[in-house]
Amino acid sequence: MTVTDVNVDELVASFPDKVKKNRKRHIVKKNESAGSCPQIEANTRTVPGIITQRGCCYAGCKGVVVGPIKDMISITHGPIGCAYYSWGTRRNKARADDRTPPEQIYSTMCFSTDMQESDIVFGGEKKLAKMIDEVVEIFHPRAINVCSTCPIGLIGDDLGAVAKAAEEKHGIPVIPYNCEGYKGVSQSAGHHIANNQIMEHIIGTGTEELDGKYIVNLLGEYNIGGDGWVIEQLLEEIGYKVNSILTGDSAYVNIRNLHKVHLNLVQCHRSINYIAEMMETKYGTPWLKINFIGIEATIESLRDIAQCFGDEELIARTELVIERELAAVTPELERYRKICRGKTAFSFVGGSRSHHYQYLLRDLGMEVVVAGYEFAHRDDYEGREVIPTIKSDADTKNIPELHLEPDPEMYREPNLHLNMSKEKYDELVASGRLGYYKGMYPDMIDGGIMIDDANHYETEELIEIFKPDLIFTGIKDKYVSHKMGVPSKQMHSYDYSGPYTCFRGAVTFARDIANALSTPAWKMITPPWEQSETKRT
């Protein structure tokens, strides 16, 4: 079947009526000739009983955003499981550096208050306070995160009060995150809560002056498989100084200085756009959406960054590095392209990757025919211009919004951060480069399907219809895909490979994809005694 023949109605036909109505709104078929993106429903509740890939608010807050901060101890306040599952399962790598010695890296550890029945009945505040005392005594961390899980909100433990008291007692920051799993409708709520607390409690508290002519932060990069290190190295080679990645391999001591940079680069829009926006409001720091997944995307991102600073030398060095890297990777990439060319893929991950990886796949001659996010919002599909029109509902209303004002001392006009005229700056904004994200829709192929919060049934149907050559998904769907005879790559953890960013990462990715497609066992599924004489070779 060609992509244009797919009928969305048929896809949901066998659902009960209510589910059908709901799910139809989450599926959009790209129609090039119709122009702009039709509205897609996103960031709304999953229907109970549906086998969804989504996780929870806690997973988004502790698992994604705050857990990777390497020099903070993150205590999970709750029963044992939540902490256990978010322990080391995401591959956000961290290492010591000149500001954070190995003795101050805690991100391979798991801290849980392990609440018991009596704590649920009588409250767990004392237990939490005692645990904070003990970890301070044993580990002497620079700062502590405390993340709550489902039962905490119900029993009414006052995380904020415990944190405040501990902060006074120990003289180090103790930051509470009320990220109970039932809040919001997915991990996304947790990203927002984490963004708020980091903004309120950490960013802006640093007072050191940073060295460097062009200083940037790399926001929404989690250093999975070492992705962030590759980007950082490339940027530094060109002449930028990366103050901090947020939050892959990040340190509290660097996040404090986030406001000291000239430009914020945003990799994962979904999980971190709040901080990018809030920093623009409070400090005037401009932000640029970049994407270092894919060769073309990397080149475009590097050029965009250089344009923001407008320094001729920087621009020249950017071109030199691009040329050198391209020369280094092209021959090998060409080899893998031969295997990958013309193949089709599905991509169901997260809130940004399903878009980012389309660039890299295109570099390899592959096409994404179905793409979706687990926990994105409409703007991640349709572009940021829809944000003012997104209605908030009961589930979004209970995530606090910070209403920030420009900081009386630290705010500087965005164009001054970039050392450029207001006119030039406005021009960059108007061209859609600065402070903008266009969403996934423009990059979908004509007739391709965009699907939000895809569930098990739909995935199975879509595989039957499209018979893709490869599926990018998470661990929960990976083996389903295999059983259906379709190779699959985990795009959260990269099947323990990576880094996949920038030029050389693209080669690693291409090699992994080529291997997944061509591993000999795929041809051996049918045993010889079930093959007809003619088919056997």
Added chain:
Amino acid sequence: MLDCTPKEPVPSDAHTIGKINPVKTCQPVGAMYAALGIHGCLPHSHGSQGCCSYHRMALSRHFHEPAMASTSSFTEGASVFGGAANLKTAIKNVFAIYHPDIIAIHTTCLSETIGDDLPTIIKQAEIPEGRYVIHANTPSYHGSHITGFSNMCRGIVSYLAESDGNPKKERANIFPGFVNPGDMREVRRIVTEMGVPSIMYPDTTNVMDSPLLNKYEMYPGGGAKIEDIKDSGNSKMTLSLGAWSSDEAAATLQDKCNVPGVPLKIPIGVKATDDLVMAVKEGFGVEVPESLEIERGQVIDTLIDTHFQYEGKKVAVFGDPDIVIPLTEFLITMGMIPKYVITGTPGNKFEKIINQMLEEAGIEGSKVRAEGDLFELHQWIKEESVDLLIGNTHGKYIARAEDIPLVRVGFPIFDRAVQPLMPITGYRGCLRLIEMISNTLLERRDRDCKDEDYELIL
């Protein structure tokens, strides 16, 4: 690695609360695993999505298999007003969309804290003719994943097992405990080899180790059939393997259907396997076939042939009580010294049983802890090191920090594959354990020795 842990061991009263690097997880993952051992069953997690997502993830990572389960997808409203409406909708949708024969619901911390009354909600739900909905309460602020497994096993018995009042059939029920499908298959093979028919549940063989064929089945071919589970009330006895995982279910079956339960260890090691074989022999008056005698003799032969490779070596063992207890027993059989023995699951019995084993073997100076964690184990190791670690994946940090080899046994193992298919139970399992332990120690010796001590024959 783990450089943040203090160089010198901290005083034992420094870490008294909560867990740092736990050796247990929460009840629902065990309940989900047990439910997957029923053919045509979709486990359902009554709570918010995150728990379900995490539990499926943990199972998929360990088994390298799909772990299907649905969720009630609580939002804040459900958390305040109760989850009854969500659960009823979920049951309806699950039957309409995923067509399972049976839904096995487990609760989560959230629905337990709210106090949702599952039996009442299930009674009010729309359940298609001939389909089943069962449940287990699995609050994670009590016990561990093993408790959850046990609670679901008990739930299966109380909802499904029936006695028809006729004389009992010459047949054994096997409650295998929280072990890999490879182990379940092996235990059943031993019982079958002795000529005794059996019903095993949960049975995750061919579910959590299913083959890749030309066709995808959402409900793979394996798993205990509902009719068999029902009929288990008419069996002559239940082989209840593992006190923590199986005894509650066996006791419930005894009460409900008058099927006596024989409490046994999970058959890891020669002694525990002997106990199983003897229980079947005595229970059914059958002879032990020559084939098993040969298998057993091969283990003894191997132990005699290789003992010098591991005898006297000190080991730290950690994991789930039903595995750690017989494993420790086998390590003693091997002549090794279980220096530290830890489980994260609570239960005083654990310390008592292990200490008694150590005492009988004349081993002194070991430390044993139930409800412990890996931080504590690490502290002990800093005081006095060991030659080998045996336990799950999470031990790899200590292994690297202290440069001690790790043999991976138990759940979860996230960083190695194939092991769920390979038994550590039965006499064959003994051989596999000896091979893993011995090879690991020898690899280490080959790696560390001087050139002049590097030998061809060992």
